[in-house]
Amino acid sequence: MRQNDENAVAKAAKVLSDPIRLKILMLLKEGRQQGYQAPVCSAFANAICPEDLKLRLGDISSSKLSYHLKELKDEGFIQECREGKRIYYLLKVDRFKVLIESLQGFY
Known part of the structure; x- marks a missing residue:
């Protein structure tokens, strides 16, 4: 694995190491739920307002x-x-796929 790849994986791991950020990602994965107060985003119905x-x-x-x-x-x-x-915010699933592929390069 190249040094740039190692640095990118380390940076991503650092961002994912915070429990609050992991909870935010889980909420975004679940998507918009009934009872949310903000209006629905017209472009992405599952997006969530802060x-x-x-x-x-x-x-x-x-x-x-x-x-x-x-x-x-x-x-x-x-x-x-x-x-x-x-x-509004929503998950970028492709970014996780890239990270997983990069991690597979370690093994």
């Missing part, structure tokens, strides 16, 4: 949630969709 993520995560500040979403987005695990003033 306000709804915050409700599901419990005791988390908006700034802390924003930080974790930025980390996941910067590493390519989630994508955002903007509608007016609202931002």
Whole structure:
């Protein structure tokens, strides 16, 4: 495996090492649930608004949630969709496939 590949896997692992980020990913994997308060995203019906993520995560500040979403987005695990003033997030499944393929290169 090349040094760049090793660095990319290490960076992805670091982003995935936080329990809050893992919970966010699980919620995004589940998709939009009944009872969410934000309007449905017209482009991606399963996308979730940060306000709804915050409700599901419990005791988390908006700034802390924003930080974790930025980390996941910067590493390519989630994508955002903007509608007016609202931002929605959804999982990027292809990014996980790339990570798994990279990990398989170690074995």
